Amino acid sequence: MKKSLPIFILLSLICCKMAFAQAVQSHTDTIDRKWWKEAVVYQIYPRSFKDSNNDGIGDLKGIISKLDYIKSLGVTVVWLNPIYSSPNDDNGYDISNYRNIMDVFGTMADFDALLKGLHDRHIKLVMDLVVNHSSDEHEWFKQSRSSRTNPYRDYYHWWPAEKGKPTPRYSFFDINSDAWKYDSLTNSYYLHYFSRKQPDLNWENPKVRTEVDDIMKFWLDKGIDGFRMDAFQYVAKDTTFPVFPPGYEKNINKYYGMGPHLHDYIKEMNTNVFSKYDIMTVAEGAGSTLEDAHNLVDADRHELNMAYHFEGVDITNKPGGYTLLDLKQVYTKWDKDFEDKGWLAIFMANHDNPRMVSNFGNDSPGFRDLSSKMLTTFLMTMRGTPYYYNGDELGMTNIGFTDIKDYRDVAALNGYKHVVNTGGDVQHYMQELRVRSRDNSRTPFQWDSSENAGFTMGTPWIKVNPNYTTINAADEDKDPNSCLSYFRKMVSLRKVNLVLVYGKYNLVDADNPNVYAYTRELDGKKMLVLLNFTAKDATVTSGIDLSKAKVLIQNYTTPINQNHLRPYEAIVYQMN
Ligand code: NOJ
Numbered sequence: 001m002k003k004s005l006p007i008f009i010l011l012s013l014i015c016c017k018m019a020f021a022q023a024v025q026s027h028t029d030t031i032d033r034k035w036w037k038e039a040v041v042y043q044i045y046p047r048s049f050k051d052s053n054n055d056g057i058g059d060l061k062g063i064i065s066k067l068d069y070i071k072s073l074g075v076t077v078v079w080l081n082p083i084y085s086s087p088n089d090d091n092g093y094d095i096s097n098y099r100n101i102m103d104v105f106g107t108m109a110d111f112d113a114l115l116k117g118l119h120d121r122h123i124k125l126v127m128d129l130v131v132n133h134s135s136d137e138h139e140w141f142k143q144s145r146s147s148r149t150n151p152y153r154d155y156y157h158w159w160p161a162e163k164g165k166p167t168p169r170y171s172f173f174d175i176n177s178d179a180w181k182y183d184s185l186t187n188s189y190y191l192h193y194f195s196r197k198q199p200d201l202n203w204e205n206p207k208v209r210t211e212v213d214d215i216m217k218f219w220l221d222k223g224i225d226g227f228r229m230d231a232f233q234y235v236a237k238d239t240t241f242p243v244f245p246p247g248y249e250k251n252i253n254k255y256y257g258m259g260p261h262l263h264d265y266i267k268e269m270n271t272n273v274f275s276k277y278d279i280m281t282v283a284e285g286a287g288s289t290l291e292d293a294h295n296l297v298d299a300d301r302h303e304l305n306m307a308y309h310f311e312g313v314d315i316t317n318k319p320g321g322y323t324l325l326d327l328k329q330v331y332t333k334w335d336k337d338f339e340d341k342g343w344l345a346i347f348m349a350n351h352d353n354p355r356m357v358s359n360f361g362n363d364s365p366g367f368r369d370l371s372s373k374m375l376t377t378f379l380m381t382m383r384g385t386p387y388y389y390n391g392d393e394l395g396m397t398n399i400g401f402t403d404i405k406d407y408r409d410v411a412a413l414n415g416y417k418h419v420v421n422t423g424g425d426v427q428h429y430m431q432e433l434r435v436r437s438r439d440n441s442r443t444p445f446q447w448d449s450s451e452n453a454g455f456t457m458g459t460p461w462i463k464v465n466p467n468y469t470t471i472n473a474a475d476e477d478k479d480p481n482s483c484l485s486y487f488r489k490m491v492s493l494r495k496v497n498l499v500l501v502y503g504k505y506n507l508v509d510a511d512n513p514n515v516y517a518y519t520r521e522l523d524g525k526k527m528l529v530l531l532n533f534t535a536k537d538a539t540v541t542s543g544i545d546l547s548k549a550k551v552l553i554q555n556y557t558t559p560i561n562q563n564h565l566r567p568y569e570a571i572v573y574q575m576n
């Protein structure tokens with residue numbers, strides 16, 4: 001399928017009412033039910049969702065104006081990408097004040113109104129907590145860099161230059177991939193795993209941890225419902241900075257992830273903060289082994305609620321491409337390992353990855369609609385809490401910019417400079433960006449067929465995908481067979497069938513190279529999911545007896561042909 005681009009590999013290291021009612025009734029008390037396990041999370045990228053004042057940038061008032069739309073999806077949790085004050089080197093992932101709203105996004109009053117608007121609609125709000133690093137424009141960093149004796153000096157990682165060059169560390173976004181930046185002001189280097197404007201906070205300093213506790217309490221006391229913890233597996237560091245073996249940067253999670261005292265820090269946060277609120281906490285990243293992931297989320301450890309692993313999306317970066325058998329193997333492995341203990345998130349796209357349908361499905365006109373619905377079926381019928389990225393419900397596609405001037409992402413722009421500076425293959429890089437760039441999923445939400453897709457009447461901060469005239473919410477809302485209508489149906493199917501949340505997952509017809517088939521079972525209730533992941537007709541094993549099966553949902557509007565599946569066909573059956 002697709003070829004890889006190193007920076008993105010590394011980056012992604014760092015996604016029948018009666019029948020429904022019966023399903024809920026058949027549930028027993030043996031399951032450890034939690035609202036965050038039963039949630040459907042909708043991720044909103046505020047910069048690109050809806051612009052209320054026509055400055056070309058999405059904002060909080062814009063989201064507020066679309067609350068009824070969000071409610072209409074049936075989702076139960078919104079995860080907002082960072083909205084705090086930021087110079088926007090990395091679109092809000094570089095925070096200069098953790099208790100303020102970014103100017104272009106609005107005010108704290110707007111935030112309060114947004115939170116109320118969501119809660120009035122019984123939707124919870126999860127915020128991004130970005131504390132592996134701050135912005136270099138945060139007051140802490142300004143103080144820290146001002147002198148070696150400043151009380152904030154130890155809020156960050158500094159290396160005095162008289163000791164020579166620090167041990168090499170790879171940076172995801174740096175033009176030279178160097179995570180140490182020399183600062184002449186105090187003749188020292190500071191550490192930044194991401195861009196130079198994102199210095200890493202020193203979690204080994206208890207004062208930093210207390211600051212973070214206070215920031216979390218500030219937002220939780222406002223009533224928010226949890227945190228998505230950005231790059232969290234990287235916060236703890238071995239500050240002796242040992243030398244890593246050559247090529248360590250190809251396995252960054254192994255070397256950067258799960259540092260020495262990470263679990264102590266999370267337990268401390270749990271004791272001081274999480275345990276005092278009814279919230280959900282999700283770690284971005286899950287380490288490099290199944291055991292790492294369990295250590296973050298198993299309930300008896302009292303750390304986090306869930307984590308999202310990257311293997312499911314990283315598979316699209318596999319050199320030489322991946323097969324459906326690879327995909328099935330990855331998802332089955334994770335499911336089996338978390339069958340009895342622990343809980344995971346499940347996703348196929350977010351603001352760091354290409355669009356779901358372009359990456360995992362087929363965005364050509366003949367198959368976009370079908371393959372997008374097929375992938376939606378997958379996400380909504382797997383175990384784990386589904387995270388669904390805004391715009392995917394419309395089947396929005398990659399924009400595939402071909403001119404570097406159209407890109408906005410620091411990763412793309414710095415990667416480009418690196419290739420140019422080192423005499424690399426610029427054409428190849430541009431080709432990879434076209435397919436893999438994060439900007440593919442950051443183009444404005446396509447609301448309607450008016451100018452700029454109804455996102456703004458100004459000049460959008462990033463170009464609108466020209467296909468908005470045919471792919472947009474207004475048209476799809478009117479069409480009962482659209483991707484949008486299908487998403488709404490899938491969400492409600494999941495919400496009323498606990499078997500889809502908690503039921504045991506079993507792979508069926510495991511060696512089938514074209515069809516992903518599995519059952520979900522709970523309390524004697526069984527569902528079968530059939531997904532053709534290809535653009536060709538496919539057959540499922542004749543061993544599946546469909547004689548008593550009842551179709552709950554399908555993505556074609558014409559009759560089903562038993563064990564034969566049409567291109568990208570998706571069917572969910574109730575088996576008893
Ligand atoms: C992960 C975020 O999802 C990504 O967008 C960001 O660039 C890095 N962490 C750094 O905060």
Ligand code: CA
Pocket residue numbers: 051052053054055056057058059104
């Ligand atoms: Ca705006």
